[in-house]
Amino acid sequence: MDFRKNKKKKIKKYIFYNKRKNINHNYEGDIDLYSIAEWIACGFFLGDNNFTKQKYGQETDFSCESNWYYEPRDITFKSAVEEFTHIFETLIISNVKNKNIILPLSGGLDSRTIASALRNTDNIVTYSYEFLGGVKEIKYAKKISEEMNWPFYNYLIPKGYLWKRIERLAEINFCQSDFIHPRQMAVIDQISKLGDLIISGQWGDVFFDLPKLSAKENLDNQTRFLFNKIVKPGGLLLSKKLWEKWGFTGQFEKILFNRIKELLLEIKIENPSRRVQAFKSIHWAQRWANPNLNIFASKCELFAPYYENAICEFICSIPNAYLQDRKIQIKYIQNTSPSLAKIPWQVYDLNLYNYKYFNNFFFPRRIYRFLIRNFYEKILNKPSVIQRNWELQFLGSENKKHLERWLFDKNFLNDIVPLSVVNNFYQKFLTENKVVFSHPISMLLTLSLWCEKFWKRK
Numbered sequence: 001m002d003f004r005k006n007k008k009k010k011i012k013k014y015i016f017y018n019k020r021k022n023i024n025h026n027y028e029g030d031i032d033l034y035s036i037a038e039w040i041a042c043g044f045f046l047g048d049n050n051f052t053k054q055k056y057g058q059e060t061d062f063s064c065e066s067n068w069y070y071e072p073r074d075i076t077f078k079s080a081v082e083e084f085t086h087i088f089e090t091l092i093i094s095n096v097k098n099k100n101i102i103l104p105l106s107g108g109l110d111s112r113t114i115a116s117a118l119r120n121t122d123n124i125v126t127y128s129y130e131f132l133g134g135v136k137e138i139k140y141a142k143k144i145s146e147e148m149n150w151p152f153y154n155y156l157i158p159k160g161y162l163w164k165r166i167e168r169l170a171e172i173n174f175c176q177s178d179f180i181h182p183r184q185m186a187v188i189d190q191i192s193k194l195g196d197l198i199i200s201g202q203w204g205d206v207f208f209d210l211p212k213l214s215a216k217e218n219l220d221n222q223t224r225f226l227f228n229k230i231v232k233p234g235g236l237l238l239s240k241k242l243w244e245k246w247g248f249t250g251q252f253e254k255i256l257f258n259r260i261k262e263l264l265l266e267i268k269i270e271n272p273s274r275r276v277q278a279f280k281s282i283h284w285a286q287r288w289a290n291p292n293l294n295i296f297a298s299k300c301e302l303f304a305p306y307y308e309n310a311i312c313e314f315i316c317s318i319p320n321a322y323l324q325d326r327k328i329q330i331k332y333i334q335n336t337s338p339s340l341a342k343i344p345w346q347v348y349d350l351n352l353y354n355y356k357y358f359n360n361f362f363f364p365r366r367i368y369r370f371l372i373r374n375f376y377e378k379i380l381n382k383p384s385v386i387q388r389n390w391e392l393q394f395l396g397s398e399n400k401k402h403l404e405r406w407l408f409d410k411n412f413l414n415d416i417v418p419l420s421v422v423n424n425f426y427q428k429f430l431t432e433n434k435v436v437f438s439h440p441i442s443m444l445l446t447l448s449l450w451c452e453k454f455w456k457r458k
Contacts, residue, residue: 010377030424031455033246036416038445041239041256042230044177044288046263051175052449056287066267068278068312072319079323081331082190087310092117092199095303100195103150103299104128104184107140107346109329110201114305115144116337118199124148125194127189129155134386135346153194161186162393163402166449172298173291175450178442180389182292192299202289203306206280207315210323210358213272222272223261226279231256234433238425238440245418273320281312341396381389390438394429412451 035049048055071246075083090115101124105111118124126148128141138154145152162169162179169185191198213225236253243252263283269275285307296302305311315323322328330352334341341352348355386392394403407413407422414422422444429437 029063031416033242033416034248036447037239037242037246038256038259039253040242040440040447041232041235041252043235043439043443044284046259046283046287051455054175055400060260065283066278068267068269068274068281069316070269070271070274070318073317075318077322077327077331081328081335084328085332085336087314088113088305089117091305091308091310094122095305096121096197096199098294099123099197099301101125102127102191102195102198104191105136105141105144105196106201107344108201108205109345110204110306111141111332112144112333112340112343113204113329114199114201115148116333116340119309123195125151125153127153127155127187127191127194129157129183131183131386131389131392132156132158137346140279140344140346144340147339147343153191155187155190157183157389157392159392159396159440160399160402163399166406167453169295170446170449170453172294175446175454176291177288178439178446179449180393180438180442182295183389184292184295188295188299192296196298197301197303198296200293200302200304200305201306202293203281203285204329205326206328207306207311208276208323208329210273210320211276211335212324215271217272219261222276223257223264226260226264226276227257230260230284232340232439234425234436234439235419235443237436238421238443241421241424242417245421271320276352277315278280388438389436390434390442394432394438394441403441403445406448407441410448411454412456413444413448416447416451 024352030052030053032049032051035045036051038049039045041049045056050056096118101118101121103111103115103118103124103126105126105128106117115126126141126145128138129139134157142152142154162185165185169179169182173179173182179185211225213222217225236256239256240252264275264279267275267278267282269278293302293304318328330341333352344351345355393399404426407426408419425440425444426435429441
């Protein structure tokens with residue numbers, strides 16, 4: 001059955017992956033303070049907003065128009081897995097012919113699903129990385145690589161790498177999103193030499209782990225759910241303070257809530273879970289994830305299979321129940337590569353056959369991990385492991401010098417953010433709550449780079 005015949009309108013594109021050359025970043029328009037407040041709060045721009053009133057992607061094929069729909073077919077789970085297998089493997093195999101493949105691996109399922117699709121393919125080199133002193137992600141990836149008999153390279157994300165690469169990173173992602181999340185910048189020069197095509201598992205988790213919202217959730221509740229997902233508490237505090245300093249009327253938090261609500265209304269899907277999923281793919285993927293995918297694309301060819309229209313159309317026609325809790329990916333791996341399914345999934349540290357017992361037979365393990373984490377955090381007053389990149393890039397005397405240089409020695413930033421506000425939030429980061437205030441500091445750092453390299457460069 002060709003489920004695409006049921007589609008009511010012609011499909012254009014579900015997720016735009018915008019290559020750098022296709023987006024005009026000359027920032028000719030007047031500064032757009034409202035959009036900057038939104039950007040600080042969320043960590044990315046919504047819709048086609050930008051630093052200036054020249055809209056993002058203007059005069060290109062970029063669009064925030066929603067082509068998403070939800071028309072669930074009467075299909076068994078077994079048939080859905082078989083269909084996914086055919087679509088996914090056809091996409092993968094057709095895009096890797098005559099390529100030297102670079103495959104990033106992790107302890108998650110998105111890259112493992114790709115690995116399974118490549119099980120009969122040659123010319124593959126794999127790699128993984130983890131934070132210095134962080135969660136042992138490499139061990140999971142190495143097991144996958146060894147099972148598939150592929151070459152494997154591992155890298156540590158070091159302390160303070162950001163400062164030697166920050167201006168280059170700004171030129172790659174145009175400061176559209178912050179500099180702390182894309183840790184691949186630390187190792188891109190090394191990994192790009194391993195082959196000529198990187199395959200990214202970006203967005204698989206959004207498609208195959210659907211949010212569990214009641215079908216009766218009203219629009220306000222859907223908006224609140226998304227607001228809590230994308231708006232960072234520290235970023236909201238900074239945006240509200242700037243809103244006040246800039247002399248704008250109204251409550252910024254309420255205005256931002258209504259902005260998200262309006263964007264949700266543009267998505268003509270009644271099912272709440274699917275509307276939220278579409279919102280993420282239209283705004284979060286295109287405005288937050290894509291700028292950092294360009295780190296890979298700046299060095300070699302990039303292929304993101306989960307972005308392909310064929311996968312998106314498949315997602316639109318599959319019942320919600322099949323797209324929750326990674327069911328399809330897990331069954332696919334079990335069917336095609338049972339040996340990979342026996343390797344622990346990092347989230348649970350259990351394999352794909354026994355992870356469901358995490359809260360039952362393995363409950364003592366959870367207690368042990370909880371006690372160890374609390375011992376480090378409460379008694380030793382330090383995290384048990386490094387979990388966030390800012391811990392390696394912002395903390396310590398040497399990092400502090402570089403961070404303060406960009407926050408306080410670059411006067412262009414103060415044309416937008418008063419020095420008193422920068423200092424106030426920096427002191428909160430140092431003395432109050434590093435987790436909460438790391439985000440606004442990261443956004444101020446990114447804004448400082450934008451002012452220096454783009455806004456005042458003209």
